Amino acid sequence: MMNITRRNFIKASVATAAAASIGLSVTPEAEAVQAVDKWVKGACRFCGTGCGVYVGVKGGKVVAIKGNPDAKTNFGFLCVKGFLAYKCMYHPDRLKAPMIRQKDGKFKTVSWDQALDYVADKFKYFHGKYGKDSVAYYGSGQCMTEESYTFNKLFKGGFGSNMVEGNPRLCMASAVGGYMSTFGSDEPVGSYADIEKSKCLFLVGSNTSECHPIIFRRIMRHKMQNPDVKIIVCEPRKTSTTKIADLWLPVDPGTDLAVFHAMAKYILDNNLHDEKFILENTRITNGKDVTDIAGYKEFLKDFTPEKVEKLTRCPAENIKKAAEWFAKSGASMSLWTMGLNQRTRGVWANNLIHNLHLITGQLFKPGADSFSLTGQPNACGGVRETGSLCHLLPGTKPVNNDAWRAHIEKEWGIPSGTIDPKPGFHTMLMFDKFGAENDASKPIKAVITSTTNPAQSLPNLNKYIKGMQDGFLVAIDIFPTRTTQLADVVLPAAFIYEKGGVYGCSERRSQLTEKCVEPVGQAKADIWIAAQIAKRMGLEKLIPWNTDDVMKNNEMAWTEYIRVTKDTDHTLFGAPYSRMKKEKAGIQWPCPSTDHPGTDKRYMKGMDPMFEHEAFKKKFGINVPADREYYFYMDGKKEGKANIFLRPYAGPAESPDADYPFYLTTGRVIEQWHTGTMTMRIPEIARAHPNGYLEIHPDDAKKYGIKAGDMVEVASKRGKSVLPAHIVNGTLPGVLFVPWHDQAMDRMINFVCNDAVDEGSKEPEFKIAAVRIKKISGPKNVAEKYIISDINSKYS
Amino acid sequence: MAKKVMVFVIMMMLLAFAGAYAKGKSVHPEKMGSQDCMECHADVTPEIAQQWEHSAHGFVGVKCQVCHGDEKNFVKTPTNDTCQGCHALQVDNNTSPATSCATCHKAHNFTIHKAHDYNPTDVK
Numbered sequence: 001m002m003n004i005t006r007r008n009f010i011k012a013s014v015a016t017a018a019a020a021s022i023g024l025s026v027t028p029e030a031e032a033v034q035a036v037d038k039w040v041k042g043a044c045r046f047c048g049t050g051c052g053v054y055v056g057v058k059g060g061k062v063v064a065i066k067g068n069p070d071a072k073t074n075f076g077f078l079c080v081k082g083f084l085a086y087k088c089m090y091h092p093d094r095l096k097a098p099m100i101r102q103k104d105g106k107f108k109t110v111s112w113d114q115a116l117d118y119v120a121d122k123f124k125y126f127h128g129k130y131g132k133d134s135v136a137y138y139g140s141g142q143c144m145t146e147e148s149y150t151f152n153k154l155f156k157g158g159f160g161s162n163m164v165e166g167n168p169r170l171c172m173a174s175a176v177g178g179y180m181s182t183f184g185s186d187e188p189v190g191s192y193a194d195i196e197k198s199k200c201l202f203l204v205g206s207n208t209s210e211c212h213p214i215i216f217r218r219i220m221r222h223k224m225q226n227p228d229v230k231i232i233v234c235e236p237r238k239t240s241t242t243k244i245a246d247l248w249l250p251v252d253p254g255t256d257l258a259v260f261h262a263m264a265k266y267i268l269d270n271n272l273h274d275e276k277f278i279l280e281n282t283r284i285t286n287g288k289d290v291t292d293i294a295g296y297k298e299f300l301k302d303f304t305p306e307k308v309e310k311l312t313r314c315p316a317e318n319i320k321k322a323a324e325w326f327a328k329s330g331a332s333m334s335l336w337t338m339g340l341n342q343r344t345r346g347v348w349a350n351n352l353i354h355n356l357h358l359i360t361g362q363l364f365k366p367g368a369d370s371f372s373l374t375g376q377p378n379a380c381g382g383v384r385e386t387g388s389l390c391h392l393l394p395g396t397k398p399v400n401n402d403a404w405r406a407h408i409e410k411e412w413g414i415p416s417g418t419i420d421p422k423p424g425f426h427t428m429l430m431f432d433k434f435g436a437e438n439d440a441s442k443p444i445k446a447v448i449t450s451t452t453n454p455a456q457s458l459p460n461l462n463k464y465i466k467g468m469q470d471g472f473l474v475a476i477d478i479f480p481t482r483t484t485q486l487a488d489v490v491l492p493a494a495f496i497y498e499k500g501g502v503y504g505c506s507e508r509r510s511q512l513t514e515k516c517v518e519p520v521g522q523a524k525a526d527i528w529i530a531a532q533i534a535k536r537m538g539l540e541k542l543i544p545w546n547t548d549d550v551m552k553n554n555e556m557a558w559t560e561y562i563r564v565t566k567d568t569d570h571t572l573f574g575a576p577y578s579r580m581k582k583e584k585a586g587i588q589w590p591c592p593s594t595d596h597p598g599t600d601k602r603y604m605k606g607m608d609p610m611f612e613h614e615a616f617k618k619k620f621g622i623n624v625p626a627d628r629e630y631y632f633y634m635d636g637k638k639e640g641k642a643n644i645f646l647r648p649y650a651g652p653a654e655s656p657d658a659d660y661p662f663y664l665t666t667g668r669v670i671e672q673w674h675t676g677t678m679t680m681r682i683p684e685i686a687r688a689h690p691n692g693y694l695e696i697h698p699d700d701a702k703k704y705g706i707k708a709g710d711m712v713e714v715a716s717k718r719g720k721s722v723l724p725a726h727i728v729n730g731t732l733p734g735v736l737f738v739p740w741h742d743q744a745m746d747r748m749i750n751f752v753c754n755d756a757v758d759e760g761s762k763e764p765e766f767k768i769a770a771v772r773i774k775k776i777s778g779p780k781n782v783a784e785k786y787i788i789s790d791i792n793s794k795y796s
Numbered sequence: 797m798a799k800k801v802m803v804f805v806i807m808m809m810l811l812a813f814a815g816a817y818a819k820g821k822s823v824h825p826e827k828m829g830s831q832d833c834m835e836c837h838a839d840v841t842p843e844i845a846q847q848w849e850h851s852a853h854g855f856v857g858v859k860c861q862v863c864h865g866d867e868k869n870f871v872k873t874p875t876n877d878t879c880q881g882c883h884a885l886q887v888d889n890n891t892s893p894a895t896s897c898a899t900c901h902k903a904h905n906f907t908i909h910k911a912h913d914y915n916p917t918d919v920k
C-alpha cells in the first residue's frame with residue numbers, strides 16, 4: 001500500500017527544508033488570484049447548511065468558487081464538497097441530450113420535442129386508461145424551490161393527483177412530524193446564530209463534522225474560544241465529531257428514546273426544570289389526555305439512568321451528567337439529523353428532544369434551541385415549504401385540510417374540488433405500487449424522477465428494482481446513474497449554476513442563486529421540462545412559465561409561490577426576486593413585507609412578525625393574548641402551547657438476534673454526497689473514499705478472524721453486500737457502519753437496509769438493520785472509484 | 797563583513813535552489829495510487845500528518861488533496877486561488893497580492909487569522 005519511501009520524500013523535501021530553515025517559505029511565482037469575468041452570487045449545491053458562495057465565471061464557463069463572506073450561514077468558508085464538487089458540471093459523462101430506450105434495450109438520442117411528446121403521450125395514455133393516480137412524481141431536496149413548486153402544482157392542480165413525493169421523505173419527514181406535532185408548525189424556532197451564543201451543545205444522531213462540516217466549524221470555533229461551553233455527543237459511533245466533545249453518550253442504535261426519557265427524569269427529579277415555562281407554554285400529553293408534571297414524573301418512573309444503561313449501553317453517569325449540563329447551562333442547543341429521523345420511531349425521537357427543551361425552558365433565549373439540521377440543500381425550502389409531498393400543499397399544510405385546499409384552488413385558478421383531499425402514496429408505498437402496465441397489483445404505471453437516484457438510495461432495494469424496471473420510468477438527471485439504468489426516458493438536466501433559483505436551508509433561510517452560465521449540450525432546467533410537459537398535456541395556463549429564459553420562469557414561479565403562501569406562518573411575501581437578488585445572505589422566514597428583515601426567532605413577541613400579522617391571524621383563527629411573551633400560534637388547540645409528549649419507549653423495528661447478531665448503521669462521509677454520482681467524479685474526492693467499507697470494532701473482528709482489509713459479507717434478511725473491513729475503535733462492539741455512496745453493485749449497502757417506516761412520518765429506518773457477517777476472503781483492492789459512465793450499461 | 801557577505805551569498809543560493817525547485821512543475825514524488833493521501837503520509841510524514849490533524853483544517857476535514865490536488869493537478873504549495881475558496885476576505889485584504897498566503901501561514905499548523913475575522917457578523 002505504501003508506495004513512497006521516506007528517503008524519496010525527504011529528497012523531495014530538501015528544498016523546502018533548506019528555505020524554511022532560514023525563515024523563508026518556498027512559494028511558486030507571483031500569486032495574484034486568477035482573474036474571472038464575474039463572480040455570481042449563489043448557494044452551495046450540496047448539504048442543508050446552505051453555504052453562500054460566489055461562482056467565478058470566465059469565458060462562459062464556471063472556473064472557480066469561493067465562500068461568500070457576508071453569508072450568515074458560512075461567513076465565507078466552504079467544505080470540500082462546496083469547494084470542489086461543482087467541477088463535476090464539466091465532467092465528460094454529463095448527459096447532454098434527451099434519450100429514449102429502444103426495443104433492443106439501448107438508448108437512442110432524440111430531440112427535446114420527440115422526448116417530451118413521448119413522455120406526455122405516455123402520461124395521457126396512462127391517465128386515460130388507469131386514472132389520474134397512475135402517474136407519479138418523485139422529486140428531491142436538491143431541486144430548486146421553483147421546480148418542486150411547479151411539479152407539485154402540475155400534479156396536484158393539473159392532474160388532480162397527490163402522487164407527489166420526494167427524497168425528503170427519506171431524510172426529513174420525521175423532523176417535520178416532530179415539529180408539527182410538538183410546536184404545530186414545521187422548522188426550527190431559532191437559527192444558526194444560536195450556536196455562538198450557546199453554552200451547551202447536544203449533538204445527537206448527527207455526525208456534524210462530516211455531514212454539516214461548516215456548522216461543525218462554527219461549533220468548533222465557538223468551543224475553542226469558549227472552553228467552558230459543553231459539547232455532548234450522543235451516537236453509537238465515536239465519530240470525528242467527538243473530537244471536540246466533553247461527553248460521549250454511546251447508545252445502541254434505536255434505543256436512545258430511553259436515554260432522552262432518563263435525562264428528562266433526572267431533570268425533573270432534581271428540580272432542574274423550569275416550572276413557570278412549563279405551566280405557561282406547554283401541555284403535557286400522551287396525545288389524547290392532558291396531564292401535569294406529577295403525571296409526567298409518574299410516566300417516567302421506570303427510566304432510571306441505571307435501568308436505561310442496561311437497555312441502551314449508555315453509562316448512567318453519562319446520562320446524569322448530560323442532563324445536568326443541559327438543564328443548568330443557561331443556554332442549551334440540540335442539533336440532530338438522520339440519526340433521529342431515519343427511524344421507525346423518528347417522530348417520537350424528535351418529540352423527546354423537544355421535550356428536553358420545553359421542560360427546561362431552553363428555547364427562545366439566545367443560544368437555546370431545538371434545532372433539526374436538514375440533510376439536503378433544499379429539503380426545507382423546496383419540498384417541506386412548498387408542500388411537495390403526497391400529503392401536503394404549499395405552506396406545509398395538509399391536503400385534507402378543506403379550507404387550505406379551497407385556498408390553494410382559488411389561488412391556482414382551478415375549479416373547486418380539483419385537488420384530491422386524500423393523500424397519495426408515501427415514497428416506499430409509491431415504489432412498492434409501481435410496476436408493469438399489465439400487473440394489476442401495481443396501480444402506478446409511470447414515475448418521473450428529478451435530481452435523485454432511487455435505484456441506489458431506497459432501502460431494501462431488492463424489493464423495488466423490478467417495479468422500476470417494469471414500469472414507465474422517466475429520469476431527469478445530469479449523469480448516468482443506477483436509476484437511468486432502469487429508465488425508459490432520460491432527460492438531461494441543467495446544473496444549479498446553469499439555471500439558478502432558490503434554495504432554503506435548515507435555518508428557514510432562502511437564498512437565490514443566479515444563473516451563471518449556459519447549460520452544457522442540450523441540458524435544460526427541470527422547471528422548463530415540467531412546463532413543457534404541462535403544455536403538451538393542455539395545462540399551459542396552469543404552468544405559464546414555459547419561456548426559454550430560465551430566470552424569468554423561475555421568477556414567475558417564485559412570485560406565485562410567495563403570493564400563495566402570503567398569509568402563512570412560512571410567509572416569504574417580503575422576499576420577491578428583486579430583493580432576493582440584492583440580499584447578500586438571503587432571508588429567513590417569516591418575512592411578511594419587503595421592509596421586514598426576516599426572523600431570527602419564532603413564536604416570540606417582538607421578534608416574530610406573525611404576532612402582528614392580521615391577515616394570517618384571521619385566516620387561521622388565531623388570537624394572541626397580550627400577556628403572552630411566547631405563543632405557539634399554530635397550536636391546533638388554539639392555546640398557543642407546545643406539547644410535551646409522553647411517548648412510550650419503543651426500540652427499532654429489527655434488533656440483533658442469534659441469526660443476525662449485529663446492528664448495522666449507515667451514513668455519509670465528508671467528501672461524498674449521497675450516491676456519489678457527482679462527488680465520485682472529482683478525483684480529489686474520489687481518492688478520499690474510493691470505495692465503501694465496513695467499520696467493525698476490534699473485538700468483533702477478532703471474534704470472526706477478520707483482519708484489516710479482509711473482504712466481509714454483511715447480510716440482513718433482505719440483502720447483502722461485500723466490503724473490505726476497517727477495524728476501528730470508535731464504535732460500540734456489536735455495531736457496524738457502512739457509508740452508502742459506493743455505486744458498485746456489491747457494495748451498495750441499501751440492499752441490506754430496512755424499509756420499515758415510521759407510522760407517523762412514513763420515513764424508513766435506514767439507520768438500523770440486524771445483520772450477520774462472514775469473512776469472504778483476504779484483502780482485495782476495491783479502491784475502484786466506481787462510477788456508472790455508460791448510459792447503456794445494465795443494472796448489475 | 798566578509799562573514800556577513802558569505803552568509804548572504806549562502807542564503808541567496810539556498811533561496812535560488814529552493815525557488816528553482818518550486819517553480820518547476822509540481823510533480824508528486826511517487827505514483828499516488830487510488831488511496832487517500834493519508835494512507836501513506838501518516839507513515840512517511842508523521843510529523844506533518846500530526847500537525848495537520850491538530851490544525852483547524854484537520855478538525856474540519858480539509859484533507860491533503862483539497863489544497864494539494866490530485867495526481868494530475870498536484871501542487872506542492874497551494875496557490876492563493878485555493879486559499880480564496882474559504883478565505884476570500886483575507887485574500888482580498890492581502891496588501892501584497894503577489895505574495896502567496898503560504899509565505900506567512902506555514903504548513904501545516906497554520907497561524908490563524910485574528911479572532912475578529914471569524915466573529916459572525918450577527919453575533920453582538
Ligand code: SF4
Pocket residue numbers: 044045046047048049050051074077078079080081082083212213214215
Ligand atoms: S457545509 Fe454543506 S453547504 Fe457548506 S460547503 Fe459544505 S456541502 Fe456546501
